[in-house]
Amino acid sequence: MVAIVSTVAYLGLEARGVEVQCTLVAGLPAFVVVGLPDKAVAESRERVRGAIAAMGLALPPKRITINLSPADLPKEGSHFDLPIALALLAAMGVVDAETLSDYVVVGELGLDGRIQASPGVLLAALHASAEGKGLVCPAAQGPEAAWAGSVEVLAATDLLNHFKGQQLLSPPQPGEAEAPGFGPDLKQVKGQETAKRALEIAAAGGHNLLMVGPPGSGKSLMAACLPGILPPLDPAEALEVSMVQSVAGTLTGGRLTRTRPFRNPHHSASMAALTGGGLRVKPGEVSLAHLGVLFLDELPEFQRAVLDSLRQPLETGTVSVARANAHVTFPANVQLIAAMNPCRCGHLGDPALACARAPRCAADYQAKVSGPLLDRIDLHVEVAAVSAADLVLPPPSEGSAQVAVRVAAARAVQRERYAGTSVRTNAEADGDLLERVAVLDEPARKLLAQAAEAMRLSARGFHRVIRVSRTIADLAGVEPISRAHVAEALSYRRRAPTN
Numbered sequence: 001m002v003a004i005v006s007t008v009a010y011l012g013l014e015a016r017g018v019e020v021q022c023t024l025v026a027g028l029p030a031f032v033v034v035g036l037p038d039k040a041v042a043e044s045r046e047r048v049r050g051a052i053a054a055m056g057l058a059l060p061p062k063r064i065t066i067n068l069s070p071a072d073l074p075k076e077g078s079h080f081d082l083p084i085a086l087a088l089l090a091a092m093g094v095v096d097a098e099t100l101s102d103y104v105v106v107g108e109l110g111l112d113g114r115i116q117a118s119p120g121v122l123l124a125a126l127h128a129s130a131e132g133k134g135l136v137c138p139a140a141q142g143p144e145a146a147w148a149g150s151v152e153v154l155a156a157t158d159l160l161n162h163f164k165g166q167q168l169l170s171p172p173q174p175g176e177a178e179a180p181g182f183g184p185d186l187k188q189v190k191g192q193e194t195a196k197r198a199l200e201i202a203a204a205g206g207h208n209l210l211m212v213g214p215p216g217s218g219k220s221l222m223a224a225c226l227p228g229i230l231p232p233l234d235p236a237e238a239l240e241v242s243m244v245q246s247v248a249g250t251l252t253g254g255r256l257t258r259t260r261p262f263r264n265p266h267h268s269a270s271m272a273a274l275t276g277g278g279l280r281v282k283p284g285e286v287s288l289a290h291l292g293v294l295f296l297d298e299l300p301e302f303q304r305a306v307l308d309s310l311r312q313p314l315e316t317g318t319v320s321v322a323r324a325n326a327h328v329t330f331p332a333n334v335q336l337i338a339a340m341n342p343c344r345c346g347h348l349g350d351p352a353l354a355c356a357r358a359p360r361c362a363a364d365y366q367a368k369v370s371g372p373l374l375d376r377i378d379l380h381v382e383v384a385a386v387s388a389a390d391l392v393l394p395p396p397s398e399g400s401a402q403v404a405v406r407v408a409a410a411r412a413v414q415r416e417r418y419a420g421t422s423v424r425t426n427a428e429a430d431g432d433l434l435e436r437v438a439v440l441d442e443p444a445r446k447l448l449a450q451a452a453e454a455m456r457l458s459a460r461g462f463h464r465v466i467r468v469s470r471t472i473a474d475l476a477g478v479e480p481i482s483r484a485h486v487a488e489a490l491s492y493r494r495r496a497p498t499n
Contacts, residue, residue: 003090003097006104007083008127009075010120012281012321012328013243015127017104019069020080022087027063033084035068038076038280047078048085050111060092074326076280079118082107082136103154104128105136115157119249121145122242125153142172143254144246147239174254183262186225187399189218191390196222198381198492200403203229204410205471206425207464208314208336208376210299210494213383215346219339222383223295224262226337228400230293231408232258237291244290244331248283261292267301275309276321276330286313287330299340300368307373310336314376317428335427336377341365350385378427378464380494410474426471434463438470443483451490465489 003022008015031045052059066084068075083105090097106124108116121141125148128135134152137145142155155172186196195211199222202209211219233241238256245251265274265285276284286294296302313319313332320329342348343362374380414425417437423429429437440448452462468489469481476485 001091003087003100005083005087005090005100006131006133007080007106008104008120008124009073010077010123010247011326012283012330013123013247015120015123016073017127017131018073018075019067020083020087020105021067021069022084022091023065024060024062024091025065029059029061029063031059031064031066033066033068035066035071036074037068037080038074040078041068041075041080044078044081044084044109047081047109047111048088051081051085051109051113052088054111054113057089057092057094059088064088064091077118077120078108079106079120079124081109082115085109086136103134103136103152104131107136107138115139117141120247122147122246122251125151126243139172141254143174144242144251145254146172146174147242147254147256172254183228184221184224185228185399185401186222186403187395189222189225189396190393191386192218192222192383195219195381195383196403198379199226200229200407201468201471201475201492202226202335202337202379203403203407204475205378205414205467206335206427207378207468207471208338208427209379209381210338210340210374210377211381211383212340212342214348214350214385215341217383217385219383220295220297223293223297223337223339225400226293226295227260227262229404229407230260231404231411233260233291240331241291244283244287248288250288261289262295263289263293264295264297267296267298269302269306271303271306271309274306275313275319275332276328277323281321281323281326281328283330284319286310286319286332286334289334290331291333292335294334294336296336296338299338300365304368304370308370311373311376314373333424333428338377340369374494375458375460376464377494378468379492381492406475409477410471413474426467426474429467429470430463434466434470438466438481439479440466440469440481440486441483444469444481444486447483447486447490451486455490455493457493461493465493468492 005020007018007020009018033042033045086100086105089095090100104124104127106118106121108118110116115138117138117140121137121144125135125145129148129151135145136154139155139157142153145153153171189196198209203226213219238258241261242251242256263285272278274284275286276282314336317333318329319332343365348358348362469485472485472488473481
């Protein structure tokens with residue numbers, strides 16, 4: 001007799017079906033797991049042995065073979081413990097194998113028989129729902145699995161009594177949806193009206209932004225204010241973000257958040273940390289910031305290759321991690337906010353703190369960031385040093401709450417404009433769609449043509465100016481794009497160096 005239990009293997013945000021097949025045959029006692037298991041799966045033999053002993057049962061003196069099918073699909077993670085244990089119990093006749101066929105099973109086992117949390121339960125629940133099956137998962141992750149919708153979820157610390165009919169488990173309730181959180185308020189920023197305007201445009205259209213200025217000018221503070229003016233995640237977006245967090249193992253208590261992610265990796269981060277990877281491929285910072293903000297402070301201090309690895313995700317909204325044993329794609333639809341000093345000492349152009357090596361210091365420092373990456377940043381803004389006169393002024397009357405209202409209104413226009421497409425914001429519009437929604441009047445068209453020649457804009461830069469112009473017009477509440485909108489968008493564009 002072969003006992004079969006269904007489970008899943010994770011490849012990025014995809015859960016692929018796996019059959020755990022167990023047979024007991026006469027021969028020398030042995031416990032073998034086959035089917036391309038990694039170290040964590042191979043070690044499940046000892047955890048399963050200990051958990052079954054904790055139930056008061058003993059393994060039969062036979063050759064136990066566990067096959068994870070399909071055999072050519074790599075199996076990674078501790079969530080195979082529970083399906084292996086239940087397949088073995090079914091082969092021993094302790095639980096009914098036919099009842100188990102209606103469920104997808106995931107969970108890690110402790111030596112005392114407790115069912116412990118494992119990453120990816122939300123993905124497993126969605127897979128079970130698509131297959132028309134129920135889900136067996138750890139009790140701590142029942143609220144997370146319940147977000148999958150109409151799927152029967154069995155979440156408990158003791159499944160043996162349930163499958164033997166001695167105890168009925170009640171279905172878990174979905175975890176709480178956390179209210180949007182708020183960071184610093186824009187009222188804390190003294191002066192910097194141009195930079196705050198650029199931040200509002202970036203928030204309204206989902207555009208990438210680079211702030212260049214001396215130390216202490218408020219670049220990091222303004223970046224931290226951005227989540228407070230962005231609209232909260234809608235239910236579908238919250239589920240997308242939670243799927244990434246589930247695979248990464250950072251979704252706790254089944255709590256879905258409505259706040260957009262804000263990731264702020266240190267400049268010593270490796271390429272695998274930023275884009276994803278590792279021995280067991282995990283999402284990186286660019287995926288953990290999906291539908292939110294990726295803030296890179298001290299931009300030139302990142303390794304050149306690490307920064308250039310962001311070029312594909314910024315263009316496509318996904319990141320593909322290729323390894324010898326796996327090719328995984330994660331979502332990476334992020335808004336990049338970057339900050340940097342104008343030169344290594346940070347005081348370029350300040351007569352009181354003159355840079356001794358200018359202009360060579362600035363040229364060498366800024367050259368650490370490649371031109372193709374800078375070309376993907378829509379808004380470039382100079383952030384001046386804050387004067388003593390600005391610091392003694394009272395807080396500005398307009399804060400994050402007032403800016404968030406205008407941003408929400410602009411986003412509502414875009415949501416209606418792009419209904420029925422995969423585009424969410426102006427920053428994502430391209431091709432025929434961009435031509436259809438971004439109609440320039442004749443003066444605006446002439447100005448853009450002249451500027452493209454004078455500023456030597458690339459084709460990408462040309463279209464990004466149009467997208468920013470579309471956002472500026474949305475903030476103004478008008479449909480046609482005028483010369484003033486294009487002029488403001490051009491003022492935020494980085495000029496190509498002259499020969």
